[in-house]
Amino acid sequence: MSRLVEVSDLASCREGLTRERSAWPIRVTLSGGTCGEASGSTGVLKALTTQLHKDGLAEKVHVRVTGCQGFCQEEPLLIVEPLDVLYCNVKSEDVSEIVRESLVNGRVVERLCFVDGASGRTVQRPADLPFFAKQDRELIGHNQSIDPCDIGDYIANGGYSALAHVLTSMSPEAVIEEIRASGLRGRGGGGYPTARKWEQCREASGQERYVICNADEGDPGAYMDRGLLEGNPHSILEGMMIGAYAIGSNQGYVYVRNEYPLAVAHTREAIEQAWDLGLLGERILGTDFSFDVKVARGAGAFVCGESTALMASLEGQVGEPRSKDIHTVERGYLDRPTALNNVETWANVPRIISNGSAWFAGKGTDQSKGTKIFALTGHVKNTGLVEVEMGTTLREIIFDIGGGPQNGKQIKAVQTGGPSGGCLPAALFALPVDYEALSAAGSMMGSGGMVVMDDSACMVDVARYFLKFLKDESCGKCVPCRVGTDRMLEILADFAEGRGTMEQLDTLKDLAWAVGAGSLCALGKTAPNPVLSTLRYFHDEYEAHIRDRRCPAGVCRALARYVIDPDLCADCGQCVEACPHGAILEADVYQIDQTLCEQCGLCAETCVVGAISRV
Amino acid sequence: MARTVTITVDGATIQTAEGSSVLDAALEAGICIPNLCHMPSVSPIGACRVCIVEVVDDGRRKMTASCTLGARDGMVVEAHSETVLRARRHIVELIVAEAPNSRAVQDLAARVGVTRSRYPMRDKHCVLCGRCVRVCDEVWQSKSLGFVGRGGDRHVALPFDKRPDLCKRCNSCVEVCPMTITPCPGPMAVPGICGLCESQTSMVENIPDTCVMCELGRGFQCARWQLRGLLAPA
Numbered sequence: 001m002s003r004l005v006e007v008s009d010l011a012s013c014r015e016g017l018t019r020e021r022s023a024w025p026i027r028v029t030l031s032g033g034t035c036g037e038a039s040g041s042t043g044v045l046k047a048l049t050t051q052l053h054k055d056g057l058a059e060k061v062h063v064r065v066t067g068c069q070g071f072c073q074e075e076p077l078l079i080v081e082p083l084d085v086l087y088c089n090v091k092s093e094d095v096s097e098i099v100r101e102s103l104v105n106g107r108v109v110e111r112l113c114f115v116d117g118a119s120g121r122t123v124q125r126p127a128d129l130p131f132f133a134k135q136d137r138e139l140i141g142h143n144q145s146i147d148p149c150d151i152g153d154y155i156a157n158g159g160y161s162a163l164a165h166v167l168t169s170m171s172p173e174a175v176i177e178e179i180r181a182s183g184l185r186g187r188g189g190g191g192y193p194t195a196r197k198w199e200q201c202r203e204a205s206g207q208e209r210y211v212i213c214n215a216d217e218g219d220p221g222a223y224m225d226r227g228l229l230e231g232n233p234h235s236i237l238e239g240m241m242i243g244a245y246a247i248g249s250n251q252g253y254v255y256v257r258n259e260y261p262l263a264v265a266h267t268r269e270a271i272e273q274a275w276d277l278g279l280l281g282e283r284i285l286g287t288d289f290s291f292d293v294k295v296a297r298g299a300g301a302f303v304c305g306e307s308t309a310l311m312a313s314l315e316g317q318v319g320e321p322r323s324k325d326i327h328t329v330e331r332g333y334l335d336r337p338t339a340l341n342n343v344e345t346w347a348n349v350p351r352i353i354s355n356g357s358a359w360f361a362g363k364g365t366d367q368s369k370g371t372k373i374f375a376l377t378g379h380v381k382n383t384g385l386v387e388v389e390m391g392t393t394l395r396e397i398i399f400d401i402g403g404g405p406q407n408g409k410q411i412k413a414v415q416t417g418g419p420s421g422g423c424l425p426a427a428l429f430a431l432p433v434d435y436e437a438l439s440a441a442g443s444m445m446g447s448g449g450m451v452v453m454d455d456s457a458c459m460v461d462v463a464r465y466f467l468k469f470l471k472d473e474s475c476g477k478c479v480p481c482r483v484g485t486d487r488m489l490e491i492l493a494d495f496a497e498g499r500g501t502m503e504q505l506d507t508l509k510d511l512a513w514a515v516g517a518g519s520l521c522a523l524g525k526t527a528p529n530p531v532l533s534t535l536r537y538f539h540d541e542y543e544a545h546i547r548d549r550r551c552p553a554g555v556c557r558a559l560a561r562y563v564i565d566p567d568l569c570a571d572c573g574q575c576v577e578a579c580p581h582g583a584i585l586e587a588d589v590y591q592i593d594q595t596l597c598e599q600c601g602l603c604a605e606t607c608v609v610g611a612i613s614r615v
Numbered sequence: 616m617a618r619t620v621t622i623t624v625d626g627a628t629i630q631t632a633e634g635s636s637v638l639d640a641a642l643e644a645g646i647c648i649p650n651l652c653h654m655p656s657v658s659p660i661g662a663c664r665v666c667i668v669e670v671v672d673d674g675r676r677k678m679t680a681s682c683t684l685g686a687r688d689g690m691v692v693e694a695h696s697e698t699v700l701r702a703r704r705h706i707v708e709l710i711v712a713e714a715p716n717s718r719a720v721q722d723l724a725a726r727v728g729v730t731r732s733r734y735p736m737r738d739k740h741c742v743l744c745g746r747c748v749r750v751c752d753e754v755w756q757s758k759s760l761g762f763v764g765r766g767g768d769r770h771v772a773l774p775f776d777k778r779p780d781l782c783k784r785c786n787s788c789v790e791v792c793p794m795t796i797t798p799c800p801g802p803m804a805v806p807g808i809c810g811l812c813e814s815q816t817s818m819v820e821n822i823p824d825t826c827v828m829c830e831l832g833r834g835f836q837c838a839r840w841q842l843r844g845l846l847a848p849a
């Protein structure tokens with residue numbers, strides 16, 4: 001490909017690329033994101049390349065390695081076109097069969113197709129996957145047709161045409177207006193209207209301005225941003241260029257967490273290729289717009305995702321938040337006006353420009369437009385990246401897409417919004433995915449983590465787990481967050497270990513409020529959410545822990561009691577031998593002395609007739 | 616020269632330079648907003664959150680620290696609203712339970728009306744206010760002290776735990792430390808906020824939220840201490 005010096009060069013370049021791609025007779029797509037690699041895609045690729053060479057098919061079959069396609073539990077996925085068939089959990093050993101059957105003979109290898117757990121049906125075509133059926137894969141769906149390390153794929157799929165359009169026929173103000181009309185709001189947590197942020201940044205006084213992409217993604221279990229950046233880095237770069245043009249910036253940064261080496265590598269590669277083509281640099285496509293992007297690697301702390309901490313870290317200082325009474329759109333990176341947006345926010349921008357704001361605003365609810373990607377994990381059958389139209393209900397996501405509970409259990413709750421989100425009970429699963437609706441229910445959209453829990457989960461324990469994460473990730477600068485989360489955790493430990501009092505419950509509520517009210521940054525301000533939401537919806541579980549010294553789900557070990565059912569007991573006496581604490585008494589019937597019992601559960605494991613159970 | 620702006624703190628009108636901190640402006644005008652990590656002439660970090668206030672804008676209330684809040688014209692600030700008092704008391708309750716063995720901290724508790732803590736007392740030697748770190752860096756340009764670690768591990772340390780050559784042995788770090796301003800006679804001798812260090816704890820039983828001439832105010836720009844100095848016989 002030669003350098004694009006004028007806008008018209010882009011169209012002719014795309015024409016060539018499309019022609020080249022339509023000439024490939026057989027195409028194999030292998031997902032090789034971080035999840036794919038973890039499941040062995042590298043080995044599959046090696047086996048495939050070797051096999052194709054051996055069979056003399058290397059010229060005829062085009063192999064494309066893409067980023068994550070969303071259905072992570074079935075990785076690596078392999079798609080064969082034009083046969084239009086999808087294989088799951090592909091291993092190197094399967095490769096020769098796939099080549100012989102599907103690539104040479106055009107037949108489907110049934111045993112590698114996905115079997116739908118609910119209906120028992122075998123699914124051949126990717127489009128028929130029930131996991132995909134209820135999704136609107138506007139962003140993540142493109143990963144399938146793009147090799148992230150080949151800018152040609154992105155351009156062939158219409159890439160950079162939004163940029164060309166903006167540079168040639170839209171004023172910066174018009175771009176902001178278009179984004180405003182689309183109703184796009186930040187996908188990084190707060191849901192701040194993107195156009196308003198850009199406008200404030202554009203109007204702030206200063207010579208230099210910056211755009212930053214927040215790819216710090218520190219939430220445990222969330223990897224939406226990784227999926228996008230790894231799978232389609234150019235869409236983020238293009239979004240940033242459009243944003244930079246709108247606010248009047250010439251320099252951007254992508255702040256990626258260090259634990260995402262593939263995302264870092266793909267972004268760097270994408271930047272290099274964009275430079276080579278003249279899509280980055282001076283006078284892009286012959287216009288007056290110049291722009292450069294650098295990749296910065298995050299220091300690996302959750303709090304570095306917070307805007308002021310991120311900018312401090314980018315400046316080479318300690319990644320600690322500062323007071324936000326003056327917003328970063330006015331004084332951000334290097335004290336200059338800065339527009340910071342999340343990966344997914346940036347990825348939406350080119351699509352809004354290309355398809356028009358009305359198209360985007362036509363999706364979703366009154367206040368929340370477009371689609372949102374969630375990382376669906378926990379106690380559901382299907383896990384992975386799920387992209388749905390805003391307004392989709394939690395039930396549709398958890399049951400229709402996620403496939404419902406595993407092994408006949410009951411789903412009890414879902415934690416949305418990451419660790420500082422909230423736990424919503426099953427009774428509220430009719431709630432739509434909508435910024436306001438989720439906040440009103442005591443949770444939040446957050447960046448998109450979604451952890452489903454069934455009845456084996458104890459809500460006090462869940463609150464404790466998320467709070468522990470936040471306590472460990474607190475930067476420690478301010479008292480309410482550093483000391484407050486620690487004290488909340490201390491109280492929860494008392495509950496879980498059978499020392500709790502009802503007065504402590506009142507203290508906990510009061511403290512949760514004070515931490516939220518008094519903390520410096522949003523980490524502390526939202527840290528009480530796991531506690532507040534579980535208190536709100538699962539108060540009875542807290543009371544059971546405190547009043548009855550009982551954990552209804554049987555999770556909190558210190559509250560567990562082991563009892564022997566005298567009717568089932570076979571009087572063998574094996575449990576007496578097994579108990580290391582001498583807690584089993586031999587009277588008329590065998591009994592466990594609760595004061596001696598340490599809840600290790602060895603007796604229950606030993607009992608051959610299953611007479612010992614945990615209550 | 617910064618423009619002079621007018622702000623309102625607890626109903627009182629105050630003139631101050633635009634962008635100067637609301638806490639400084641209030642203290643200069645003789646309105647006490649309790650504070651701990653704040654120090655005159657070094658930059659604020661907003662760490663202790665004792666100085667929190669509500670900014671009322673168009674009926675909307677936002678809670679923030681007054682030491683890091685720059686004054687803007689027409690700003691309306693409430694430093695003693697019910698909500699602020701409730702949050703401030705809880706924050707001070709947390710601080711005093713971390714380090715009860717300091718007269719300065721006990722005075723602070725007394726000032727905001729906290730006479731007991733619902734939390735088990737700990738015996739920490741540092742409340743991480745960062746006064747020492749900033750006085751060393753900003754007044755003496757020495758940077759001999761810094762924060763190390765994150766979250767619960769955060770602590771103040773010398774670089775590589777050795778006294779660096781930059782240290783001028785000025786002792787300022789000790790002088791500004793709230794833990795060394797008249798420390799308690801016996802660490803944890805009596806559990807709780809006992810008043811043994813001659814803190815003003817006993818004063819507040821009947822009259823919470825009044826000036827107790829707290830130790831932190833002495834020497835800093837607390838107008839009341841200055842006034843007392845002026846009025847005292849030579």
Ligand SMILES: Cc1cc2nc3c(=O)[nH]c(=O)nc-3n(C[C@H](O)[C@H](O)[C@H](O)COP(=O)(O)O)c2cc1C
Nearest residue numbers: 186187188214216217305306307341342345522523
């Ligand atoms: C503790 C903390 C962690 C955060 N982590 C992230 C993150 O990993 N990624 C992200 O995009 N935003 C994160 N945010 C939100 C950012 O501060 C910021 O609001 C966001 O990047 C703005 O982009 P948006 O308007 O596109 O959402 C975090 C916020 C807090 C308080």
Ligand code: SF4
Nearest residue numbers: 475477478481521524
């Ligand atoms: S709220 Fe927590 S993370 Fe934020 S500044 Fe305070 S201690 Fe640090």
Ligand code: FES
Nearest residue numbers: 653661663664682
């Ligand atoms: S004095 Fe303002 S936060 Fe400590």
